[in-house]
Amino acid sequence: xxxxxxxxxxxxxVSRSVIHLILFxxxxxxxxxxxxxxxxxxxDPGRVGELSGLGIFPxxxxxxxxxxILSNPMILRSLGNSVFITIVGTVVNIFxxxxxxxxxxxxxxxxxxxxxxxxIAIMVFEPSMITEYLLLRDLSLLNTYTSLILYKAINVYYLxxxxxxxxxxxxxxxxxxxxxxxxxxxxxWSIVLPLSKPALATLTLYYGVYHWNEYFRATIYxxxxxxxxxxxxxxxxxxxxxxxxxxxxxDLTAAELAAxxxxxxxxxxxxxxxxxxxxxxxxxxxxxxxxxxxxxxKD
Amino acid sequence: xxxxxxRIREDWVLYLMLLPGLTFFIVFHLVPILGMKLAFEDYRIxxxxxxxGMKHFNTLFSSPAFKDVLLNTVTISTMxxxxxxxxxxxxxLLISEVRSNHFRKYVQSVSYLPHFLSWVVIAGIWINLxxxxxxxxxxxxNFFQLPSLDFMTSKDHIRWVLVFSEMWRSAGWDSILYIAxxxxxxxxxxxxxxxxxxxxxxxxxxxxxxxLIPTVITVFILNxxxxxxxxxxxxxxxxNDSVISQIDILDTYVYRIGLINGQYAYxxxxxxxxxxxxxxxxxxxxxxxxxxxxxxxx
Numbered sequence: 099x100x101x102x103x104x105x106x107x108x109x110x111x112v113s114r115s116v117i118h119l120i121l122f123x124x125x126x127x128x129x130x131x132x133x134x135x136x137x138x139x140x141x142d143p144g145r146v147g148e149l150s151g152l153g154i155f156p157x158x159x160x161x162x163x164x165x166x167i168l169s170n171p172m173i174l175r176s177l178g179n180s181v182f183i184t185i186v187g188t189v190v191n192i193f194x195x196x197x198x199x200x201x202x203x204x205x206x207x208x209x210x211x212x213x214x215x216x217x218i219a220i221m222v223f224e225p226s227m228i229t230e231y232l233l234l235r236d237l238s239l240l241n242t243y244t245s246l247i248l249y250k251a252i253n254v255y256y257l258x259x260x261x262x263x264x265x266x267x268x269x270x271x272x273x274x275x276x277x278x279x280x281x282x283x284x285x286x287w288s289i290v291l292p293l294s295k296p297a298l299a300t301l302t303l304y305y306g307v308y309h310w311n312e313y314f315r316a317t318i319y320x321x322x323x324x325x326x327x328x329x330x331x332x333x334x335x336x337x338x339x340x341x342x343x344x345x346x347x348x349d350l351t352a353a354e355l356a357a358x359x360x361x362x363x364x365x366x367x368x369x370x371x372x373x374x375x376x377x378x379x380x381x382x383x384x385x386x387x388x389x390x391x392x393x394x395x396k397d
Numbered sequence: 398x399x400x401x402x403x404r405i406r407e408d409w410v411l412y413l414m415l416l417p418g419l420t421f422f423i424v425f426h427l428v429p430i431l432g433m434k435l436a437f438e439d440y441r442i443x444x445x446x447x448x449x450g451m452k453h454f455n456t457l458f459s460s461p462a463f464k465d466v467l468l469n470t471v472t473i474s475t476m477x478x479x480x481x482x483x484x485x486x487x488x489x490l491l492i493s494e495v496r497s498n499h500f501r502k503y504v505q506s507v508s509y510l511p512h513f514l515s516w517v518v519i520a521g522i523w524i525n526l527x528x529x530x531x532x533x534x535x536x537x538x539n540f541f542q543l544p545s546l547d548f549m550t551s552k553d554h555i556r557w558v559l560v561f562s563e564m565w566r567s568a569g570w571d572s573i574l575y576i577a578x579x580x581x582x583x584x585x586x587x588x589x590x591x592x593x594x595x596x597x598x599x600x601x602x603x604x605x606x607x608x609l610i611p612t613v614i615t616v617f618i619l620n621x622x623x624x625x626x627x628x629x630x631x632x633x634x635x636x637n638d639s640v641i642s643q644i645d646i647l648d649t650y651v652y653r654i655g656l657i658n659g660q661y662a663y664x665x666x667x668x669x670x671x672x673x674x675x676x677x678x679x680x681x682x683x684x685x686x687x688x689x690x691x692x693x694x695x
Contacts, residue, residue: 110597117494124488125507128565131526134533138525151526151533198418207408208401213415217422222679225429226668228655233429251421282410311515314630318656329517336521337634361525368521375513382513383506391577
């Protein structure tokens with residue numbers, strides 16, 4: 099009896115160790131490529147050649163790459179553009195989504211079913227990027243931040259998440275305000291919204307991450323490089339390998355230029371584009387995980 | 398019973414509150430959808446477009462370039478479905494076996510991370526990882542005495558680059574639905590199985606896996622609905638001239654002939670074709686899902 103139990107226990111602990119080992123290697127496969135970029139960006143430009151492709155510690159230590167990148171007027175401007183588009187875009191998105199969700203979730207009016215049906219129907223069909231482009235051109239919205247703020251201003255999936263949340267607010271909490279004579283907008287603004295902080299936080303992160311990472315619409319709608327968000331500049335630099343545009347407008351001597359390593363400069367631009375996400379990552383993890391798991395519950 | 402007109406008049410605030418959202422959906426979603434009638438027209442800069450019926454579709458279906466693009470789309474989507482789809486399921490099974498909360502949190506936090514990076518950033522990371530002279534993958538190849546390869550420009554390898562980079566990005570995050578499903582399995586099932594002497598493997602085989610099947614079916618069907626997409630953002634950022642013949646997909650084709658070459662009507666026809674197949678797949682998946690699992694896609 100004893101011996102048999104001991105063996106099963108042993109098999110169990112061995113297989114568990116194997117599982118731990120596999121999972122540990124999976125996390126390495128995710129982390130090493132990212133940390134290698136960080137190491138590349140922080141290495142001494144003169145010693146960067148010594149860094150192996152799997153290295154996660156910088157060779158030497160230098161902030162020279164960041165100094166160069168952050169003194170590049172184009173990257174600085176694009177960083178400002180990204181921050182602006184992300185903040186304004188998220189606020190506008192949240193407001194539009196919330197006010198629409200309130201009307202659809204908490205009230206009854208003539209035509210409500212029709213509106214819901216319409217939203218579900220158009221959700222199934224994605225418009226062509228061509229007709230979207232032509233529409234924005236006809237509205238004179240090309241080369242404006244508005245085009246990026248309004249594109250997908252209401253994500254139908256997020257709208258439904260918020261509607262479900264609003265529906266769960268107990269009627270009793272709203273009834274009192276109604277007796278006091280509060281109208282719908284008042285109820286929405288001073289009762290429903292404050293009660294929905296967790297859901298609004300989730301949506302803020304959803305929309306925020308979306309806007310920060312958005313590059314394609316900006317690529318096709320914005321042709322003026324001064325208005326590009328960071329992701330478009332990064333794409334120009336890393337994917338299109340357009341180094342000349344990146345170093346334009348900077349006073350660098352030939353010797354200074356020769357001392358630069360393009361891979362390291364690209365790496366530091368990538369790091370800058372990822373830092374805001376990393377800073378918010380604990381919050382992102384918490385709210386995205388919750389939102390997705392609850393979304394999964396519905397299925 | 399109030400009259401209809403009276404009810405509408407009394408609820409004017411509601412209609413006012415609905416106005417911004419409804420306007421958004423009509424202007425930015427419905428109008429460009431209706432605008433896709435451009436697929437049946439010749440685009441004119443001045444004056445009204447000319448109705449040309451199926452002209453662009455006839456050109457499209459007789460074009461060898463379009464056939465290649467269609468084939469690439471189907472091939473890449475199939476490869477992804479085959480090789481990526483099972484990974485999050487396996488990952489969720491492994492993660493659910495971890496007893497240490499710290500280690501589980503670590504694995505989840507790390508494996509979810511790439512999901513939040515943009516494809517521009519991921520392209521940057523992968524271009525660096527696959528660099529022929531200094532990249533990590535070739536470092537490993539050289540260690541095993543294998544010659545370095547330039548994966549990004551290799552026709553034979555670029556589709557595998559798509560498969561593995563997509564796996565890297567999404568497998569972790571996609572395991573979350575399966576982990577949620579596993580967490581909902583009653584612990585008493587495992588306790589009973591342990592009393593009956595079931596090994597951990599048997600428990601996984603006879604309790605965990607069967608409980609996952611409804612989620613697996615739902616996710617599979619959802620994926621099928623997006624089959625024609627094949628991952629536009631990924632291809633757009635990993636594409637280069639050497640490998641365009643291997644990974645040019647419907648959406649990148651539409652982008653190039655439409656927005657770069659300015660053949661708006663022709664590109665819209667290609668979009669519409671893709672959209673119609675997409676809608677058939679989505680509706681098909683919805684009803685298939687309803688039939689099999691009792692729940693639709695929405």
